Amino acid sequence: MSKKTERQFRIALIGTDSLRAREIKDLLAGRQLPIKSMEFYDPEVAEEYSKLTEFRDEPKVIHHPYPELLEGLDLVFLAADKETNRQFGRLAREKGFKAIDLEESFIDQPDVPLVVAGVNDQVLEREEVFLVSNPHPVTIFLTHVLAAVSSSYKIKKALAVVLQPVSAYASAGIEELAEQSYALLSSSSLSHKIFGDQIAFNFLPEVEKADRDGFSASERQIIQEVRRVLKSDFDFSLSLVQAPVFHVYSLVVYLELTEEASLEQLGKVFRQKDIFQFHPPGSARQISNMRAAGQEKIFIGHLKKDQSPPGSFWLYVAADNLTIGSALNALELARKLVGLR
Template sequence: MSFRVAVVGATGNVGREMLNILAERQFPVKDVIPLASDRSNGAEISFGEDEVLKVRSLDKFDFKGVDIVLSSAGAKISADFAPRAAAAGAIVIDNTSFFRMDPDVPLVVPEVNPEDIALYRKKGIIANPNCSTIQMVVALKPLHDLVKIKRVVVSTYQSVSGAGKEGMDELFDQTRNVFTNGSLEHKKFTKQIAFNVIPHIDVFMEDGYTKEEWKMAVETRKILDPDIPVTATCVRVPVFIGHSEAVNVEFEEAMSVDHARAALRSAPGVSVVDLRADEGYVTPVECAGEDKVYVSRIRKDPTVPHGLNLWVVSDNLRKGAALNAVQIAEVLIRDHLKKAA
């Protein structure tokens, strides 16, 4: 059984990655339709090693006959087209923030809450979580299953690719200009990103947190457990691809380092690299292009009765966005669409 799949935002970083991953994982497609804005209409884009597809205009596209839509084109665009696509009979897997906290839209990480995919029937839409939330809950899930988590404190170190191509270009241009005495003008970020870190991702809220930090808290509760309090500090760093997180986890009961390491080693989607030696941990450079969530630096927190510290790294364009969406689609067809056919 094969499916007609549309990719919205196909010319962006995540859209291109979605196309790559569909081909890599041999997703059962009978037709792939790349969609983008009018200005990209007619442009060519690669699918797999040999196939070239022509981009079509999202505004003029009729979704009738499309089975699955993978979308990463911005919240305002999703708000407009996703209900239209769902009304035409497509199931939309949306990578933007617009539908994530809608109580009638499931927010899914397949390694954590695949059962929630069944809720797509309410609106025909499934939400893909924030990239920083995805990698954290993949690491927290096996620990929470072993011993209930009481509290999470996380600091993120997020790459510029999380801000799209413009963010990557700004880091490249500023880095070059530092050595050539060129302009260090910033447009995408609020301050210089080259050779700097910026404790500000998304807009500020009234309580002093940024929306990115709020997302990590509310999304974790929706996906993993509504009773887990999360406090986050999200920082943009001069790295092109790969988000890193220092995660402090407090448990309700004792959790040893050995038990945590064993649970993580056996968890789907997780790779433990924790050698407690030079180079015995994973960095963003090493996770780029990889599908796993990497966990390192597992150690006891001596300041609380039952606490651990973790270092969590993942490719934000793959597991943090495109791969997670494709994995949702794989579970969707395996557990729901094929059975209904």
């Protein structure tokens, strides 16, 4: 009897230079999907053969994207600028391919499903979906945490203080932190292109313009995304603080449950989920950005049981914004969209 042939897919990546584009490219190169062909497109390419990349140790030409080039594809990852992503994402149904937006280009468009794999991906099973949106990394982390807790306990309130890495502002943020750090150590003058103030060796409670209530657009986005993914009825809010770190989000999360629970009982919730790297109280090794960087788990621990009000807890979360906070979620969505489980 002949062995059943595994289906292989024609895949494309539109936008090749962003941090998220590089991360998903590396995952795909690691043979996470059965690939028949892999094509690369970038709107900045003006002349054919002027830009090259490498995939699975082979040179690849990066082409300028044109709609007709997407015909016959199975899967397209969108990692270019928002205008380009919207243009080609809306062609998915017409051209018959499945598209995943990596750059939060459709967050204001309710007809495009916002999906966290393992939390609300059942939406992909109810009907045929051609275009999905990868949420903000913090949305991915928080919805996993809150969904896990909600599976055993009813949440009354959840709050989070989020320490944001400079890579949230792509390569430009990384370069500014590196340049400012070098300038301070060498007594040189500082440049402020992204953050408007010194970020090296410093924390900034406000980077983006605040609305009349004091919240930034990013804070509002995450709050709305968490509510949209979880469809929750508990009170939820958060505050972003810009931290002088290159990668990895750190979150201090406050939970208030409607019932009492012990530290051991709450910890069991996280031990049962493969996506978490749980550090129980008293662990010899602390959770840190260094340990979470590049990892495929959400690190969670340092649980504290508060005495007032009853059923309230503090916990600490750290996770890489490019791996578990972007590329891995997109990859899992891709597998579901093309019928792989």
